[in-house]
Amino acid sequence: MIGVVQFPGSCDERDAVAACERVGEARLLWHEESDLSGLDAIVIPGGFSYGDYLRAGAIARFSPAMEAVARFAADGGPVLGICNGFQVLCEAGLLPGALLPNEGLRFVFRQVELVAEDFGGPFGAEIPAGSTLSIPVKHMSGRWFAPDEDVDRLESSGQIAFRYAEGHNPNGSVRDVAGVTNEAGNVLGLMPHPEHAVDPLTGSEDGLSLFRALATRSVAA
Amino acid sequence: MKAKVLIRPKEGILDPQGKAVERALPALGFEGVSDVRVGRLVELETDDPSKLDSLCEKLLANPLIEDFEVQLEDGKG
Numbered sequence: 496m497i498g499v500v501q502f503p504g505s506c507d508e509r510d511a512v513a514a515c516e517r518v519g520e521a522r523l524l525w526h527e528e529s530d531l532s533g534l535d536a537i538v539i540p541g542g543f544s545y546g547d548y549l550r551a552g553a554i555a556r557f558s559p560a561m562e563a564v565a566r567f568a569a570d571g572g573p574v575l576g577i578c579n580g581f582q583v584l585c586e587a588g589l590l591p592g593a594l595l596p597n598e599g600l601r602f603v604f605r606q607v608e609l610v611a612e613d614f615g616g617p618f619g620a621e622i623p624a625g626s627t628l629s630i631p632v633k634h635m636s637g638r639w640f641a642p643d644e645d646v647d648r649l650e651s652s653g654q655i656a657f658r659y660a661e662g663h664n665p666n667g668s669v670r671d672v673a674g675v676t677n678e679a680g681n682v683l684g685l686m687p688h689p690e691h692a693v694d695p696l697t698g699s700e701d702g703l704s705l706f707r708a709l710a711t712r713s714v715a716a
Numbered sequence: 717m718k719a720k721v722l723i724r725p726k727e728g729i730l731d732p733q734g735k736a737v738e739r740a741l742p743a744l745g746f747e748g749v750s751d752v753r754v755g756r757l758v759e760l761e762t763d764d765p766s767k768l769d770s771l772c773e774k775l776l777a778n779p780l781i782e783d784f785e786v787q788l789e790d791g792k793g
Contacts, residue, residue, distance in 0.1 A: 550778060586778065593781045600732045640729065640781060667730070
């Protein structure tokens, strides 16, 4: 069973549940819940948790659900953060870096090409290095940033999961980074929305592989 | 005690908001203004000013991308 956390201001949690249900079982997890028993994987969905007050993701990290998710992640449980979920995971210190306002100062909403890096963990196992994925972005603060020396280290430790293909970087992120993992590889965050790319009807089903990674764990557990 | 917390983008980090403001100024007749950086001001009242630094590090600012400066109302700080 995959749990999809819902904060006040989340808006993609239902699409995330629907995406999970294509490959397994899922349920919503209200932000005040702190009991994750029975859950094999967690999705932190997109949206504007707590109105993006202060900084995107800054307040959500203090919710009971996120404190439970931090323990779940420390125990090796797979966690996928999408867009605002990525921002929350960075603010919570579960993923490296931070998300800054887009270089162009505008909300961007478009299909982008991603290139998968050689990365580990349950997600890396589903997605071969070098494969390209067509997935939409829609965000205002998606410019991933970390100091140069940190990015060097993340590159050499295989924690850069996805980059925007050449010419596709929509926000000015450092070295075209679109998604990163934690050191163990069980926590992945990315700005593009794989839950909106799970049906050919809407242009692409390239996002399914990430949910498959969560469901695979569910079956195995 | 009243306090003000000034939060700025760290040096070296591109601040597109500051750039946009800077670019708009000449059109309005304000020449010779450069290095515009846009940050945030948080005003608050606290019983224990000694906790302000840790409060800033944990919530008000993200130390990876922002610097903060605490100003207490009596002018110290």
